[in-house]
Amino acid sequence: MAARILLGRTASGTSETSFLCGFLGGHNLFALQEGGLPEPKQPTAPGVSKYALGGKTQVISVSVVDEQSYVRLPRRRIVQAVRTALESAGLRRARMTVALIDDQRIRQLNRQFLQEDEPTDVLSFPMGRTGQGGLEGEIVVSAQRAAATAAQYGWKPEDELLLYIIHGALHLAGFDDTTAAKRQRMRRQEALCLERLGVRQPTLPAPHRRPTEPLKSPSATKGRKTPLRRRSERSSDADG
Template sequence: MIDIAITSRQDLLSIDADLLAEACRRIVAGAGHTQAAISVTLVDDTQMHELNRKHLDHDYPTDVLSFPLSEPDGPLEGEIIASAGTAMSNAQDYGHRAEEELLLYVVHGALHLVGLDDKTPAAATKMREAESYWLTDLGIPHDRARSLVYPTEPTTCEGDPTR
């Protein structure tokens, strides 16, 4: 069983919890996992800033954090924390819908939990292609999914507080 728990600790953005859970479920199953427990928490930028300071020693908010919690040889377990505030501001900057921007962050976090990273240019390209694939699979038209994934020049997460 793939168990996805969605919690919203923000009041900036209305969310589709079913869609966010389905995104995680599809990504986890697509990576070959039959058992998983993933929690997704949506926060505002202030809360995300505090989490970044506490866990990563970053003094700024980011769009998403993911924490793998799995034991070796156990079912996939992890936590995704996404910022609705960052989704709203980035969506406005890039001309996207904030709900789709937030979905991108959850997809990105789930992909990290199943083993993708984006620390090198090659890995970042693979991550962006996976993001585009899953966004399209979730019903976002391909061209719009690509514009969500590539709003500007492709980057890696390392050193980039917004992607």
């Protein structure tokens, strides 16, 4: 199976600022607010998983902001994707926000935080740690890009979008794709997460295989220029 290139990157220097505050507070997405991700009184779509591990209650909470009309993805699936990715990386406590937007908005963010004036598929924003020591971060994905890319690869836009979310969550959990070996490891983890979600990736013919494309900025994890292709690490690897 062919590997795909994911452009997803993690924006650096955002631990003190949450651009999604605007979304959650009903303001403009790009009106940045200081102080990190607020605890909304009525989250748009919270998903909280509480369970006992080692005698302590662990919590992974996910809030969803959907501001697009290209892909209809149940919020339950978005929450499942984030939890699956984080738990596969050994994380048991986290507070995440996922925003589904279009190419125009993600292009603005890509230009603002990574100085790249083009749309991308996914951007991850590390926000540091919660008061309980859990991971905190924000994942922004372009549903418009997912809809267009899925058509190229012959699978559902919903599954393409799940892949973007998993990719972004894994970056926040510490995965990166700055070397061929790390890319292969990340691709395997993505495939594992998709499998746990009951998603089978399409087998791609040779013409669809993508060459390895190094990241322009190791500190950033941003969306993909060529759609992220996940399968077959054995034939080629993909960029994240």
